[in-house]
Amino acid sequence: MLQILEPRRLAQLLFATSLGMSLQAGNWELGGTFGVSQESEGTISAIGSYPTMPYTIVNNKFTGLWWQGGLSAGYEVLHRGSWGLWVQGHYAEGLSHPALYHSGENVSVGSTISETFNGSASYKSTTFGIAITRTFLVGEFGLGIGSRSHDLSVEGPRQNRVNGTFTYDHYTASYSARDVLVSLSFTMTQDQGRFRSFQRVSFGTGFGASLPTLNPGPEDWKMREAYLARILPNKGMTLVLGVRL
Numbered sequence: 001m002l003q004i005l006e007p008r009r010l011a012q013l014l015f016a017t018s019l020g021m022s023l024q025a026g027n028w029e030l031g032g033t034f035g036v037s038q039e040s041e042g043t044i045s046a047i048g049s050y051p052t053m054p055y056t057i058v059n060n061k062f063t064g065l066w067w068q069g070g071l072s073a074g075y076e077v078l079h080r081g082s083w084g085l086w087v088q089g090h091y092a093e094g095l096s097h098p099a100l101y102h103s104g105e106n107v108s109v110g111s112t113i114s115e116t117f118n119g120s121a122s123y124k125s126t127t128f129g130i131a132i133t134r135t136f137l138v139g140e141f142g143l144g145i146g147s148r149s150h151d152l153s154v155e156g157p158r159q160n161r162v163n164g165t166f167t168y169d170h171y172t173a174s175y176s177a178r179d180v181l182v183s184l185s186f187t188m189t190q191d192q193g194r195f196r197s198f199q200r201v202s203f204g205t206g207f208g209a210s211l212p213t214l215n216p217g218p219e220d221w222k223m224r225e226a227y228l229a230r231i232l233p234n235k236g237m238t239l240v241l242g243v244r245l
Contacts, residue, residue: 027076029198031242033092037066037233040211044230048216054108058216064098066123066233072240074131084133088144090238094123100154100231104221111163117171117223119156121231125149127181140187148181148206150232158223175228179209189244200240206233 042062048055070092078085097120105114129146151174158171183204189196212226220226 027079027244029072029074029076029242029244031072031198031200031240033068033070033072033090033238033240035068035092035236035238037068037236039066039231040209040234041230044214044227046214046216048218048220054106054218056107056216056218056221057103057105058221059101059103060227060230061101062098062121062231063101064096066094066098066236067096068092068123068125068233068238069095072242082135084135084140086131086133086142086144088127088129088131088146090125090127090146092125092127094121097122098231100156102223102227104216104223106218106221112161113163114161115222116159116161117154117156119154119158119171121152121154123153123233124151125233129181131183131185133185133187140189142183142185142187142202144181144183144185144202144204146181146183148179150175150177150179150209152176152228152232154228171223173223173225173228175225175232177209177229177232179206181206183238192243196244198240198242198244200242202238202240203236204238205235209234 039062044060046058070090072090074086074088076084076086100119100121102117125148127146127148129144131142131144133140133142153172153174155172158169160167181204183202185200185202187198187200189198211229214220214226
């Protein structure tokens with residue numbers, strides 16, 4: 001005898017069926033990442049004049065690229081035909097420690113104070129997001145979007161000068177931010193029997209990270225967050241090598 005299911009019971013049955021189909025169709029992937037990125041705005045040279053004394057001179061120079069390495073993990077939550085929907089997470093740390101030079105000088109009538117910092121930068125980031133993929137004969141193309149967190153720190157020797165008297169110390173500073181990472185990717189896979197290996201190259205750009213306002217003058221000549229924010233990795237390329245299960 002045909003039994004008519006209640007709407008609630010029918011919805012539960014459909015949800016369980018779709019979940020089972022997703023689990024059967026899904027792929028887990030795990031890989032190592034290697035990437036290189038450019039900074040947002042690494043070199044700044046500015047003179048603040050108001051318009052006579054006092055006046056301020058600021059130079060902020062970032063030398064090098066952001067080389068990063070880390071781990072990538074993902075799960076294909078939905079697969080229909082040649083289309084797929086992935087949930088992905090990435091963690092990366094800086095493999096290099098680029099140099100950051102900063103100098104600021106504030107000159108007023110009868111007084112000159114300045115700061116010079118010459119140190120190295122460290123970086124790590126975490127990204128969580130989704131990617132829509134489509135498979136063709138040549139490989140798999142994807143469009144991804146995710147939330148990315150940045151954690152940046154610099155440290156090194158600092159020199160302060162007040163009217164010809166110099167003092168020295170070791171200076172550290174840090175800055176954290178968040179943006180939205182949009183990326184295009186291309187993935188190739190190879191059947192290895194019990195698993196598949198894959199290679200993916202992606203190109204991404206960050207959006208929505210607001211840079212603190214800079215107005216070089218009596219308050220902006222020292223090293224501060226506004227200068228660190230301008231050396232955060234922004235656009236770049238990442239290579240992922242891993243396996244799919």
